[in-house]
Amino acid sequence: MSSAFNAIDCDVHPTVPDMKALLPYLDDFWRETVEERGINSLETVTYPPNAPLSARPEWRSRNGRAATAASELTAQVCDRWRAELAILNCLYGVGLLFSEDMAAAFTRALNDWVAKEWLDRDPRLRASIVIPMQNTEHAVDEIERCASDRRFVQILVLAMQETPLGRRHLWPIYAAAERHGLPLGIHAGSTYRHSITSLGWPSYYIEDYASHTQAFQSQVASLVCEGVFAKYPGLKVVLIESGVTWLPGFLWRFSKFWRGVRSEVPWVDRPPAEIVRDHVRLTIQPFDAPGDPDEVERVIDHLRSDAILLYASDFPHWQFDGDETLPAGIPAALRRRILVDNPLATYDRLQSR
């Protein structure tokens, strides 16, 4: 079956133009709330709209925005880079809201907007179910509501949350994910419950963006240590826009400490590095590559897995120039696995087109 594909793009971003776009998907109360209270935009500073990283210059339209319509995105991602399927990860800031009720309503609207304005318009598109992490019951409800639409292929949460993701009060979400064959996608970003580094607010955006990898380290440690994978052996986790090269060194330290103090977490019954290779995947942009392709090859070797990387362009974020969607130095034998085989093995729902 995999021969039918050239590539599957596991991370692309549809842009919500403003709150008006979601009004048709809200009930009267929430529509009135948006208008009466002047809620115009939920864009987040994770991607300041005009910052170079937020959209590559040539992909911005005259108003400075990129990827506000399905055709804009598929022209680049599917037509030019020959991805037969692309997974939409919508990063509109519903996850930052403090009201559980507002979060649930806006998140429902967002998922419905994605289904109607994007999935219905191009059969090559798939999407993640954004879930309201403000309330576990609401999150499970949203999974149940959307899961019957097989075009939704994973659930999506931001990397920086109020509590680490392994914590037990969140487990009903993972039970639902496992039940429906939906990987848990963790995407770069913050709900801004804490400072964006664990030592406070940095002065520069470059530091903000670098800090996401720190959250991914904490989330992997939490999911493993709390025993999520022991409880839900079918659960897969995809780290999206996480960077890649931080992973081996993190696993060395984590596995070494596990050998020293594993009696604290007796349900972690084998080295964390093994658990991560079995359950966790990473999208390939950004890779955070060393400058030299030979060094890239060495880092790939450090990962000790040909199944762990998934192709992603991260469109429209500016992670690479030209058409260099994969970092130079990826061994030829691995390319096909990254482009097609690994995404298919990760996302059960992609296999039935």
Place this chain on the structure above:
Amino acid sequence: MNIEVRPGERAPERAKARVGIFDCDIHPKSSLEDLRPYLSNRWWDYLQTYGQRQRHGYVKGFPYPKSQPLASRRDSWPPDGGLPASNLDFMRQQHLDLYGIEYGVMNPLSPTGQGEQNDELSAAMAFAANEDQLARWNAREPRLKASVVIPYENSELAVAEIRKRAGDRRFAHALFLSRTSELLGKRRYWPIFEAAVEAGLPVGVHVFGSSGRPMSNTGWPSFYIEEITEHSASLQASVASLIVEGVFERYPELKIVLIEAGFAWIPALGWRLDQNWKRMKDEVPHLRRAPSEYLRQHFWVSTQPMEEAEDPDHVIDVMEWIGWDKILFASDYPHWDFDDPFTALPPSLSEERRNQIYSGNAKALYRFD
């Protein structure tokens, strides 16, 4: 790691076969009583009544209970009944003499007043900890060099403590704990870097301490294993901050030693910062070079807890990317994750590399000879 060490079985011949070891991280233990001669009555009485308040909730002990008492090797409790690393003779027998330590840098962790909520008390305790290192340790055992413990949350008081010690070659570096209340590159800490450069002292940053903020940027983890794993992630933020804020443009002589933080994350952090700097140089016009170049030039790393990859050659790759001249051996005596100087480094390293890491790099950095 946490194994019984049997002195005498293998030490004599192996110790001779090696250059003297420069151990960059030893934790001598003092009690509050030991600091008393150097504390005013005002602060001694205060400590008796109100105790320390160190940006976490407990009067005694740690927010994340350690894996064993005082995080110390179970064989490190001295025969006199005192605390691990509180007895110099036993430390000599179990560590300094056994392994042929030529120099050791003392990084006292508590009680030192670092991170204390009250700045004046923090400064008083730092002064006392420094006097105690000289009197009870260095004076009796000159191989042990002291750290200038500083009350880093108040730069004025920290600068004063550094100036008191400037020119005193018994001190190796000015010491921070990594869990500062703000990122290390922030302007509030710059006077401390300036004073360290003026005094010709590197700045050591040892993991732990209490920031008052959650241990991760996604909140408080549940377990000690997460806390110790995440100290490297926490420090990554401060290393990025030091570079991106332009601290090394302002203080080109500044040298930072990262202690007990692991080192395998260093190259990837540099690659990530470089990648984003290339597209967003306009945000940080004060940087004249790629972030990874500041990382390569201004940072040293200590080895313990030694990185252990499933394939040992992978660690060698990382050491090469960091730079063979920047890696310093550390044992972390007497803590449970102590690295044995005889066996810690990957066996395939050449004699030249081993000598650099065990001694040459630290001698060039600290210049005690």
